Amino acid sequence: MDTSISRLIAAEAKRQSEVLEMIPSENYASENVRAAVGSVFMNKYAEGQATKRYYQGNSVVDELELLCKSRALKLFGLLEAEWGVNVQALSGSPANLAIIAALLEPGEKILSMYLPDGGHLSHGWQLPDKKVTLVSKIWDITFYHVDKHTRLFDYDVIEAQAREVKPKLLISGGTAYPREIDHQRMANIAHSVGAYYLADVSHEAGLIAGGANASPFLYADVVMMTTHKTLRGPRGALIFSKKELSTSIDQSVFPSIQGGPHEHTIAGIAVALEEARSDAFKAYAHQVVTNAQTLANHFVSAGLDVVTGGTDKHLVLIDLRSINASAWVVAWALEYANIIVNRNTVPFDTGSSIYPSGIRLGTPAITTRGMKEEEMKNIAVWIMDVIHLVKDIQLPEEKVARIAFITKTKKEFAQHHELAAIAGRVKALCTKFPVL
Ligand SMILES: Cc1ncc(COP(=O)(O)O)c(C=O)c1O
Known part of the structure; x- marks a missing residue:
């Protein structure tokens, strides 16, 4: 037994089970x-x-x-x-x-x-x-x-x-x-x-x-x-x-x-x-889309700029420029709230690939856990709460200032009571929908 690697495998399994994996290209293999x-x-x-x-x-x-x-x-x-x-x-x-x-x-x-x-x-x-x-x-x-x-x-x-x-x-x-x-x-x-x-x-x-x-x-x-x-x-x-x-x-x-x-x-x-030939998988595929559409509808109602106004599939792309929020800040704040999304470029982006203007969220992994519309509504509320908490925090333009800002902001997020409270709610939800 390689104890160092076993420890890392156990740590990654724990992380995957305690967060909402909402990167659209990820899933849980059986x-x-x-x-x-x-x-x-x-x-x-x-x-x-x-x-x-x-x-x-x-x-x-x-x-x-x-x-x-x-x-x-x-x-x-x-x-x-x-x-x-x-x-x-x-x-x-x-x-x-x-x-x-x-x-x-x-x-x-x-x-x-x-x-x-x-x-x-x-x-x-x-x-x-x-x-x-x-x-x-x-x-x-x-x-x-x-x-x-x-x-x-x-x-x-x-x-x-x-x-x-x-x-x-x-x-x-x-x-x-x-x-x-x-x-x-x-x-x-x-x-x-x-x-x-x-x-x-x-x-x-x-x-x-x-x-x-x-x-x-x-x-x-x-x-x-x-x-x-x-x-x-x-x-x-x-x-x-x-x-x-x-x-x-x-x-x-x-x-x-x-x-x-x-x-x-x-x-x-x-x-x-x-x-993937099973009836359960067919139901899964449809639920993935329903879940993504439920999230998209909630974000549209909350006033966010959902690219193309919705989705036909498993992913939702949000352009944060309309609320002048930084995708880097939002993605990191979400991570401290146990919600894992991508920061992502959006059409006609004015940012860069490392500091783009959007976030991309997906439902394949959370749907594999069995989550449905009811859970999507809660998740959408938590995501909106996080966005509201951090939307005024701006990433500095200048490179050196940016590096110092990143270290400082991550430290602040790690000690942020409201982000920690949402992380706790996410963890409780994850316990109800175990990764099999
Ligand atoms: C549309 C598309 N093509 C190709 C790839 C590349 O796949 P891989 O990361 O396995 O090389 C990806 C991965 O994200 C993708 O989304």
Whole structure:
């Protein structure tokens, strides 16, 4: 027994059970998923695809991977004759890299969602003066944006942009866009200019599996999803692709980008995929959305600027500029009240990625604990209470003053009686909804 690590595991388990985990990309994987990830499959090297390995001793692993693939296709109602699925990508970002490398020659064009409007780094994020990601160093990236007034995507504008840019790949998929994407329209836009359409549904995977969000599979050429968010599996990714693209995507994952797949993770993904077929999971997916909408409605009624006025899915994005509150201050105050959210960029943000103007909250993890509308109402009240307590505390503009301010403010929050009182109420609620 490694006592140092055991202590940390116990401390993290305690923390996860005593707080409201409201980061939209997080969830609680089941004990069965965790057991599979901690299994002896971690000992095995298995480069290559099932039945075509570069190592001996893979008969059981082959069975595992084939089972995982068939469960993945089954969950989303896909025919093996039409769709391939790669279960080996180590996570969402390498999965996107593998897809792009398989479909495009270096230097070809990609049209993808702008990061501050809710896109993801792995879709080729770059600044005007810096190629931040490997994807942006290799390929030619253009971004599409939300509309300034509605903060929604205007598909006519994206279509006009696609005609001008003529990308080889159109990517949708976001981390903070609270509305459903029109996959049919996006696929039509892509195909009308001869591009592939990649739907990155990392955030919505479980909602799509449970029927709470629309499926992209009728329209997209490639669908990528991480397995650890709403899908409630271990950290990993699935790449679904039309049959004619599957071999090049498989080869892009291995040997182009990765080495041996993490078979223990694949075992955990297979367990999560089976769990997601249950009626209980379907009810869960719908409750995730109902809970997020309940929170959003409460915040709108309380006068906050909820981006797009609500949500279709598991996340709510709040622009704090309308009440002149600092997202950094609010996120840290919430943490001291045992409520864990992200500070996040919002459309047309005037801040930076470290000090953005919004907070992003999600319901996947708290819904896994069994919380419903009644609890959402209490949680929304506590969040509003925290915002009111700290909204006049302003982050200094100047860098040195800011560092001193951060240390001082965290100390003050740690001794803040009202934040501590809310933390106590949160803890009591968490006790009623244990993490299983
Ligand atoms: C839309 C989207 N794509 C890709 C990723 C990358 O996944 P990972 O963190 O597993 O690399 C994320 C993760 O947040 C995401 O939200």
